[in-house]
Amino acid sequence: MATYNTDVAVIGAGTAGLAAEHHARQAGATTLLIDPAFAGTTCATVGCMPSKLLIAAADAAHGARKARDLGVMAEPRVDGRAVLKRVRRLRDDFVRGVRQSIDALPEGTCLKACARFEASGVLVLDTGDRVEARAVVIATGAGPALPKPYEAVKDHLLTNETIFELEDLPESLGVIGAGPLGLELAQAMHRLGVRVKVFDAGDRLAGLPPRASEALHRVLTKAFLIRLGCKPEPSERNAGVALTWEGGEACFDKLLVAAGRPPNLSGLDLEKAGLELDEYGTPRFDPGTMQCGDAPIFIAGDANHDRPVLHEASDEGTVAGRNAAAWPDLRRTARKVPLSIAFTRPEGAVIGSIPDGPGHVCGKVDYGDQGRAKVEGRVQGLAHIYARASDGRLVGAALCAPGGEHLAHLLAWAIQCEMTASDMLGLPFYHPVLEEGLKTALRDVCRQAGLARPWQRNDDPLPGSDGGVPEG
Template sequence: MTTFTTDVAVIGAGTAGLAAERHARETGATTRLIDPAFAGTTCATVGCMPSKLLIAAADAAHGARQAGEFGITAEPRVDGPAVLRRLRAMRDDFARGVRQSIDALPEGTCLKARARFEAPGILALDTGDRVEARAVVIATGATPALPGPYEDVRDRVLTNETVFELEDLPESLGVIGAGPLGLEMAQAMHRLGVRVEVFDAGDRLAGLPSDTSDALHEVLTRSFPVHLDCKPEPSADGDGVTLKWDGGQARFARLLVAAGRPPALSGLDLEKAELELDDHGTPVFDAATMQCGDAPVFIAGDANHDRPLLHEASDEGTVAGRNAAAWPELRRAARKVPLSISFTRPEAAVIGAIPEGDGHVCGEIDFSDQGRAKVEGRNHGLARLHARAGDGRLVGASLCAPGGEQLAHLLAWAIQCEMTASDMLDLPFYHPVLAEGLQTALRDICRQAGLERPWQRDDTPLPGSNAGAAEE
């Protein structure tokens, strides 16, 4: 048995863990990075990148089918094996880049093993070795949840960790879970020719507020069924699965279970680290320092289940690594405006805080009549912007709109810069672009908040901008 002594031990070599190790080392601390596989980040291997590769293929197929709207005749022939081969080839290239960065770490940094707490500051490895650390960062990520009823049909179930390994597209797919992953995969599979239905026990899509959820539901259900407030019961049916629910039943070749990704904390023996745990067994931590209680233990990324997104994992890993190296001297970090995007078509997003109650006003833009969206045949969806009633300062937004991923960034930047609706209207808006439509909602906010409006010098809307609706 070997005992490794270090300043900072990081458990998990995903996005958060790699950031934590790097920033701890850059402050001069000695580090050990512990992982059982060093396979690459969730994003590169089973998350962001392979899912976007599938969506890109689906966009190509959909574009061909939609070409008739523009006077162009086309019909796609989807080669499922070829789609998935390209996906895996590019996915593997992304993952290879991550592994190369791991290989470039200083010699002796990486310990290939599973770790668990033996005592505060002491980690036992499944190799029989031990690590004694002045501070520990937990960055173990998350794993797919498999609800109990699906255990009996496990051999027919796909998750984000297995769906991209298919050799061919299934004939049909039942999707359990109407969160971002479930909806993205359902729509992509449908556009690639797979018969799809979605089921969710909740009443909203992708974590959206009710209005934008309804807008997304209206668009998606033009193509495939989305069953909300629904808990289907699965049963094996030959080499497929039958789902039965109140009012219907359907058979599918495979199921994709996208019912959440709880933190991967089992097996860490957290009780031996003497940490306070919440009702779900997750350490209680400070989101500004990533510290668990007052212990020299920090938790970052999907493992803390606070903001399970890649850019947040990177930021949290940075904060955790720096503070682990500096412990007990900690620095509190200002968090960025929350930003969550679902890459459905249209894209959906939630930005900042969606306020409830008095003291706030809301402006809305309906993209069904927005000029650039109509030109491109993507005129559907809406955006709702929220601001303080007193000064029109933007605090949050939700949208389901064409070009939503770009609009969401513009709004997130404006909110983080503490801009008012009037401030945004003083910025340039090119014509004709999708972002131009935001002017309608911004002007609506100014009208409700009684703000001076900078466009009064010339408030004539441009053709197709949909910027004058709030003034009519």
């Protein structure tokens, strides 16, 4: 048994943990990075990248199938084994890059072990070794939830951590959970020829506000069943599994459980660290410093379940690592505008804050009647842009629209730059592009807020120049 002494100990070698270790070391601290596997980040191994690889194959199949709408006769032949083989091959390339960055860390930085707290700055490893650190960063990530009723049929279950290991596509797939992950994989599987049904106990899709959720629901349910407010009961049936709910039953080869990803905190013995926990067992922390209470302990990434997306994990790891190295001399960091995207087709996104109450206006555009969307045969969805009524300053947006991942970025940048709707309309918009649709919503904000309209400084816009219906 050995005792290691270090300035900063980081528990978890995912996106947040790697960022925390790097920035703590860059700040001059000695560091230790503790992880049981050093398998790579969630994004590269079982999250962002393999899911987008599957979606890319699904987009290709759907594009061929829909080509006849444009006068091009085509019919896809999906080779499930080839699709999944490519997913794993390129996924492994991404993972290899992460592992190479881990291998390049200074010798002695990595400890392959599970850690738990013995005291605020003392960790006990399952190897029998101990770590004494001036500060600790918790970056243990999150893992898939398995609701208790599904434990009895676990031999038929898939999660995001196992679905990409399938050798071939199943004939049928039940999906538990209508969050971004569940819907992305459900739609991809459907487009690749799998019979799919989705079930969720909630009343919204992909964490979207009501109108955007309703728009996405209308699109997706044209292709496959989505039952909201539903908790089906699973049971084994022949070589597969059955789901039963009030008034219905369906059998599937496999079930994908995408019912959330709670933080991996259960084995840390957080009570011994003297931390105050919330009702979910997560340490209370300051999002400006990532510090847990007043202890020399910081938490970053999916482990805190605040903003469980990669770019936030990287940012939080950076803040946590720097402050762990500098403790007790902490520096507050302003957070970026919240941005979440569901890579369904059309994409759903929530940007900034969605106000509820007086003092704000909402500009709207219907992408069912937008020029470029018509050209591409993607006339579906909407975008709502929220702004302060007093001055038209943008505060948030929700959308379900073609090209939504790009529209969301433009809006996030504008909100972070504290632009008004009038400011944004003064920027160049090319024609014809999907982005032009935002002009309709921004003009709507200006009308409601009583703002000057910069596009009328010299002359009126050409009819239909926003890619939608010409203004009267």
